[in-house]
Amino acid sequence: MSLSESGGQPVANAPLAPSSGDAGVLVRARGVTKRFGGLVAVNSVDFDIPRGSIVSLIGPNGAGKTTFFNMITGFYTPTSGSIEFDGHPIVMKRRNGMKSLRPHEVAALGIGRTFQNIRLFGTMTALDNVRLGANVHLKSHWWDAALRTPGMLREEAENREASMDLLRLVNLEDRAHAWARSLPYGDQRRLEIARALATRPKLLLLDEPTAGMNASETRDMTSFIRKLRAELGLTVLLIEHDMRVVMGISDRVTVLDYGEVIAEGTPVDVRRNPKVIEAYLGRGAADT
Amino acid sequence: MTTLVVKDQDPYGHGIGGWLSHVGAVIGALPGTYRRELTIHRRRTVLLTVLVILLVTYPILNKLFLAEFSRTTFPLPLPDDTVVTFMMIFGIMAIGLNIVAGFAGLLDLGYVAFYALGAYTAAFLASPHWDSVSIVFLANVAPGFPGIHLPFWIIVPIAILVAGTFGALLGAPTLRLRGDYLAIVTLGFGEIVPVVFRNLADVTFNFSLGPISINAQHLNLTGGSLGINPIDAPYLPFTNLVFNASSGYAPVYLGMFLLVIAILFARNLERSRIGRAWMAIREDELAAEMMGVNTIRTKLLAFALGASFAGVAGSLQASYLGATTSDFFTFSTSILVLIMVILGGIGNIWGVLLGAIALTYVDKTFLPYIGQQVQQIAPSFPNPAQFNFLLFGLILVAMMRFRPEGFLPNRQRAAELAAHTQADVEAKVDEIVAVDAEAEVEASIAEDPGIGLDNLGPPPGQAEASGDARAPETTDEEREL
Numbered sequence: 001m002s003l004s005e006s007g008g009q010p011v012a013n014a015p016l017a018p019s020s021g022d023a024g025v026l027v028r029a030r031g032v033t034k035r036f037g038g039l040v041a042v043n044s045v046d047f048d049i050p051r052g053s054i055v056s057l058i059g060p061n062g063a064g065k066t067t068f069f070n071m072i073t074g075f076y077t078p079t080s081g082s083i084e085f086d087g088h089p090i091v092m093k094r095r096n097g098m099k100s101l102r103p104h105e106v107a108a109l110g111i112g113r114t115f116q117n118i119r120l121f122g123t124m125t126a127l128d129n130v131r132l133g134a135n136v137h138l139k140s141h142w143w144d145a146a147l148r149t150p151g152m153l154r155e156e157a158e159n160r161e162a163s164m165d166l167l168r169l170v171n172l173e174d175r176a177h178a179w180a181r182s183l184p185y186g187d188q189r190r191l192e193i194a195r196a197l198a199t200r201p202k203l204l205l206l207d208e209p210t211a212g213m214n215a216s217e218t219r220d221m222t223s224f225i226r227k228l229r230a231e232l233g234l235t236v237l238l239i240e241h242d243m244r245v246v247m248g249i250s251d252r253v254t255v256l257d258y259g260e261v262i263a264e265g266t267p268v269d270v271r272r273n274p275k276v277i278e279a280y281l282g283r284g285a286a287d288t
Numbered sequence: 289m290t291t292l293v294v295k296d297q298d299p300y301g302h303g304i305g306g307w308l309s310h311v312g313a314v315i316g317a318l319p320g321t322y323r324r325e326l327t328i329h330r331r332r333t334v335l336l337t338v339l340v341i342l343l344v345t346y347p348i349l350n351k352l353f354l355a356e357f358s359r360t361t362f363p364l365p366l367p368d369d370t371v372v373t374f375m376m377i378f379g380i381m382a383i384g385l386n387i388v389a390g391f392a393g394l395l396d397l398g399y400v401a402f403y404a405l406g407a408y409t410a411a412f413l414a415s416p417h418w419d420s421v422s423i424v425f426l427a428n429v430a431p432g433f434p435g436i437h438l439p440f441w442i443i444v445p446i447a448i449l450v451a452g453t454f455g456a457l458l459g460a461p462t463l464r465l466r467g468d469y470l471a472i473v474t475l476g477f478g479e480i481v482p483v484v485f486r487n488l489a490d491v492t493f494n495f496s497l498g499p500i501s502i503n504a505q506h507l508n509l510t511g512g513s514l515g516i517n518p519i520d521a522p523y524l525p526f527t528n529l530v531f532n533a534s535s536g537y538a539p540v541y542l543g544m545f546l547l548v549i550a551i552l553f554a555r556n557l558e559r560s561r562i563g564r565a566w567m568a569i570r571e572d573e574l575a576a577e578m579m580g581v582n583t584i585r586t587k588l589l590a591f592a593l594g595a596s597f598a599g600v601a602g603s604l605q606a607s608y609l610g611a612t613t614s615d616f617f618t619f620s621t622s623i624l625v626l627i628m629v630i631l632g633g634i635g636n637i638w639g640v641l642l643g644a645i646a647l648t649y650v651d652k653t654f655l656p657y658i659g660q661q662v663q664q665i666a667p668s669f670p671n672p673a674q675f676n677f678l679l680f681g682l683i684l685v686a687m688m689r690f691r692p693e694g695f696l697p698n699r700q701r702a703a704e705l706a707a708h709t710q711a712d713v714e715a716k717v718d719e720i721v722a723v724d725a726e727a728e729v730e731a732s733i734a735e736d737p738g739i740g741l742d743n744l745g746p747p748p749g750q751a752e753a754s755g756d757a758r759a760p761e762t763t764d765e766e767r768e769l
Contacts, residue, residue: 073578107580119575121568123700131561132568136580138561142589145560146553150306152560157300159561179703199580 026051026203026235027072032081034067034259041067043259044081049203049237054229056238056246056267059256060279065239066116068256069205072237073113074106085109086202108136112201114192116208116239122181126172126191129180130163133198166194170224186217190224197228203235204228210242218242222249247271255279332696336638339645343544346372347537365657367649369537373608375648376543377601380550382628382644383637384597387554389626390635390698391563392590393570394463395471398478399625402595404617405454406447406602408485408510411612413438413446414520417511428523428530440522440531443603444546451599452592459591463584478622485510486614515613522607532610539608546604547641550597554637557593566590567700620677624651627680631687633694635701642695651676 027049034042042064049055057065070076072083074090077100083090088109092099101109112133121129138159144152167173170190175183180191189209196204209225210218222245228234240246246253246267253270255263257279263270270276300306325333350366358364367375381403388396411417414427416435424430427437438446462473489512495502510516521532522542531539557563565586568576577583606612624647632643659673672679687694693702 075574075578102582103577104580104582107578113578115575115578119572121571121575123571123703124564124567128564128567132564132576132581133579135561135565140561142557142560142562142593145562146556147307148310148556150300150302150310153310154300156560195579 024050028084030082033079035079040259045261053251054236054249056250056253063256064259074101074103107199110202112196112199113205114196118188120180123179125177127176129195130166130198133195134159166197170194205237207239210245365654367653371652373539373543375645376547377605378644378648379547379641380601381598381625382640383550383554384594385625385629386640388590388594391566396474397471398474400617400622401478401481402451402598403602404481405451406599407606407612409447409450410443410603410606411516411519413443415516417516426525440607447599447603448596452596455592455595459588463587482614482617486513517611519606519610633696635698636696639694639696
């Protein structure tokens with residue numbers, strides 16, 4: 001497995017260790033390709049996410065953003081390439097092809113995510129949604145649960161407390177016992193983030209967190225994401241269509257088009273990049 | 289000093305002592321809990337209280353005057369001791385199936401297989417069937433009596449283990465299947481197990497591998513279509529208390545004891561991280577997996593635990609009746625238990641218990657009673673007791689039409705059921721609208737290249753590309769995300 005250095009990396013000076021992660025980079029993807037039959041959805045993408053940064057992945061519809069997301073979370077197995085998270089390989093080469101960790105294993109490693117169209121557990125309470133997120137860190141077995149052993153009761157109480165803290169963080173503590181699906185749209189978006197935070201992630205993947213929000217809700221969400229990074233030390237990867245959000249909070253922006261990285265850099269650089277303008281607006285617009 | 293302080297802050301304690309004090313606290317708080325339940329869920333609590341009191345006192349009432357009244361004054365459709373015992377047995381089964389179908393949302397049409405496994409476990413371990421050996425341990429037979437004779441109290445855990453293991457074995461390769469496919473595989477398993485028990489009565493085989501050579505001539509493993517009998521009745525060691533079909537109402541209380549344990553286990557599981565994981569899988573399996581739930585393992589656990597309840601029920605049934613044959617374990621039994629769960633209220637322990645009691649009563653007492661009455665009045669009229677499944681079918685259709693969530697519904701399941709029919713329609717509409725809207729946006733952007741970077745849409749060139757290249761490749765799963 002050879003890792004090739006690609007241009008425009010945020011931590012260009014850091015040495016590239018082949019297996020264990022270096023201090024600066026949380027996610028390292030190299031040559032990631034995903035084919036669906038004849039269609040190449042993601043084509044040989046190199047991608048780094050520096051620790052503690054907010055990185056955005058943008059691109060026209062069908063550019064392969066969500067496919068890339070799904071490969072990081074273990075939902076899709078790349079056709080080729082390598083993805084490492086925090087020094088752990090997410091994708092492994094096996095004799096009979098590529099093998100990816102299962103999504104719950106990736107979640108246990110420390111990647112939490114939200115979904116483009118909200119996927120809460122609708123008839124579970126807000127509190128139970130968050131408590132489910134912590135499932136991966138609970139150790140009691142079924143026999144503990146059946147007998148309600150002291151260890152299990154203690155763990156449940158601690159989990160409940162921690163989950164209430166998370167609900168407080170997203171301002172939903174007074175709706176803790178309401179069904180998730182009865183919450184207003186903006187609350188559901190924040191509840192989904194609380195649920196993702198309950199998995200105690202190092203990396204938070206947000207798939208269009210401001211989709212369908214009005215201007216003031218979008219502003220709240222943007223400052224909330226900043227607050228998450230500041231207070232919890234999280235690294236955030238965003239997929240977002242709203243350019244004000246992307247340009248406002250990203251440290252770095254990566255642009256995908258037809259499954260390939262066409263630009264990578266700071267928001268200002270990307271905005272000026274003629275390839276990006278062409279991808280979004282067509283050749284004519286780039287020429288003028 | 290510090291350890292003392294820590295102990296003060298920790299209300300749960302450790303080990304057995306902590307557990308016992310927790311149990312004590314729960315029992316101590318029962319009156320308060322009951323009062324609270326009475327105010328919150330008044331109707332349900334009153335109904336259940338009446339039912340429980342009736343069940344507990346029924347044997348005594350029956351002995352005192354009900355049976356006498358029915359015999360001399362007016363024939364009432366009163367369940368006898370066998371029927372009440374079977375209410376308990378089916379109650380345990382319904383609670384087990386509710387774990388699989390109600391909590392985890394997996395349709396199991398072959399649940400009877402685990403019932404059969406439990407019954408045959410009891411038959412193998414407490415009968416003269418293996419007459420070439422003699423193992424008697426704490427059993428109600430004389431030492432040296434041929435066959436293996438273990439007490440019921442050891443057989444139950446073994447039956448749990450056997451049924452649970454087979455549940456896991458069946459689940460391991462099949463739980464990757466979804467919905468209908470899983471139902472068909474379980475259906476097959478439910479047919480195979482009784483057939484295996486029926487046909488392993490005359491086994492002849494030669495097996496040799498190097499120095500190892502195993503020969504069997506006409507080996508009777510399972511008793512064939514005659515089944516295995518007699519099976520030792522459950523009995524309380526060091527007493528004369530025997531729980532079989534001829535010991536009146538004693539087995540009812542044995543069944544009740546096991547049923548209470550089953551209820552407590554199921555309830556505790558429901559209110560734990562495992563119960564939450566089952567619920568999450570039922571609601572959105574993919575999201576649950578992404579949130580760190582090992583979905584395959586959790587579903588396997590539901591399957592194995594649900595199966596083990598049927599193992600208990602099966603071993604109780606075989607020991608109680610003192611005989612078992614493969615005829616007991618037909619597809620119709622699987623369906624009967626499933627109807628109990630659905631009628632009672634899928635997902636709600638008390639509901640499925642009510643369903644089990646009501647349907648056992650209708651099946652084993654009420655319909656035969658009606659049949660008897662009809663035969664007396666009009667002997668040529670067909671006996672309604674023979675049409676029990678027709679009646680169940682009609683009840684089921686009526687329930688699905690008027691109260692699909694069951695008698696005592698689970699709030700969540702009721703909401704899901706209501707949502708599903710509606711959501712199907714809405715999802716279709718959404719899909720159509722979304723496709724139209726996308727096309728519109730694409731068209732407007734193609735017409736107007738002056739749109740700024742601030743409100744980006746798909747590029748005009750990509751509109752055709754995504755139209756013809758992507759559409760056929762896009763899988764269902766991808767569209768889900």
